C-alpha cells in the first residue's frame with residue numbers, strides 16, 4: 001500500500017493510507033538507509049489493526065529544509081493588508097524561492113477587513129504578474145472557502161512573516177484544531193520551532209498542511225547569475241530579447257528588461273528586488 005508520512009516520533013512513523021493512520025516501523029535493512037521526512041510517500045505493508053511496516057521510500061519530488069518536509073506542492077504565502085505592513089522584498093523573496101524549489105506559490109492577502117487604502121493595489125499588481133492571489137480575512141471568514149479549495153488534495157506549507165495571520169487562517173479552516181494563535185511561527189532562524197520536527201496536519205476538506213511554516217531560511221540558493229531573471233515571472237518572457245545574450249539587465253545597452261521597466265510594464269519595486277537578488281547570487285558565487 002502507498003501512504004504519506006504525517007509525522008515521526010521516536011522509532012514510530014505515522015502513515016496515512018486508505019483513509020486511516022497506521023503506526024509503522026521501518027523494515028530491517030531499510031532502517032539504516034532511510035531518513036524519512038513528513039510528506040514522504042512510502043510503501044507500507046499492514047501487520048495488524050492500525051499497524052504496519054514501511055518497506056520503501058518513493059522518490060521525492062521536492063525537499064524543503066527548515067522545517068524539513070518532503071514533496072510540498074504549494075506554498076501559501078500570507079501577507080497582511082494592514083499590520084504588519086507588507087514587506088514586498090520578503091514577498092518577492094518567498095516567490096523567488098518557491099520558483100527555485102518548483103513549488104506553486106499562492107499569495108493570500110489577509111486582514112482585508114481592516115485593509116489600508118495604500119495596499120489595495122497590491123493583489124492586482126501580483127495577479128497581473130501571473131501569481132494566484134486570494135484576498136481573505138481570518139476574522140470575517142472572507143476567502144476561507146476559496147482557501148479550503150486551494151488546499152484540498154495537496155500538500156501545502158504556509159509561509160509569511162510573524163503576525164500576518166497564518167495560525168488564524170489555519171484555525172478558520174478547521175475550528176476543531178484550534179492552534180493557539182501565535183503557535184505557527186515563522187521567526188526566521190531562531191523561532192520556537194527550529195528544533196522540533198514538522199508534522200503534517202490532515203485538513204477536514206482534504207489535503208495536508210505542514211504545522212510549521214516553510215522557508216524559515218531565506219538566503220538564496222546557489223544559482224548561476226544568468227538564471228535569476230528566469231524566476232521573475234514578468235521578466236522570464238523577455239529573456240533572449242536583450243542585445244547581449246549574457247545581459248544581466250543592470251544597465252547594459254539594448255536591455256529589454258530595462259525597457260519594460262521604463263515603459264511601466266514591470267513594477268519598479270520588482271526590478272529593484274531583482275537587482276538585490278542578483279547581487280546576492282553573485283556574492284555567493286564568489287564565496288566558493
Ligand SMILES: Nc1nc2c(ncn2[C@@H]2O[C@H](COP(=O)(O)OP(=O)(O)OP(=O)(O)O)[C@@H](O)[C@H]2O)c(=O)[nH]1
Nearest residue numbers: 111137138139162163164165166167168182184185
Ligand atoms: N483584523 C484582523 N486581524 C487578524 C486577522 N487574522 C489574524 N488577525 C490577528 O492578527 C494577529 C496575528 O495573528 P496570528 O494568526 O497569530 O499570526 P501568525 O502569522 O500566525 O503569527 P506568528 O505565529 O507570529 O507567525 C492576531 O492578533 C490575530 O487575531 C484578520 O483577518 N483580520
Ligand SMILES: [Zn+2]
Nearest residue numbers: 242247249255
Ligand atoms: Zn537585459
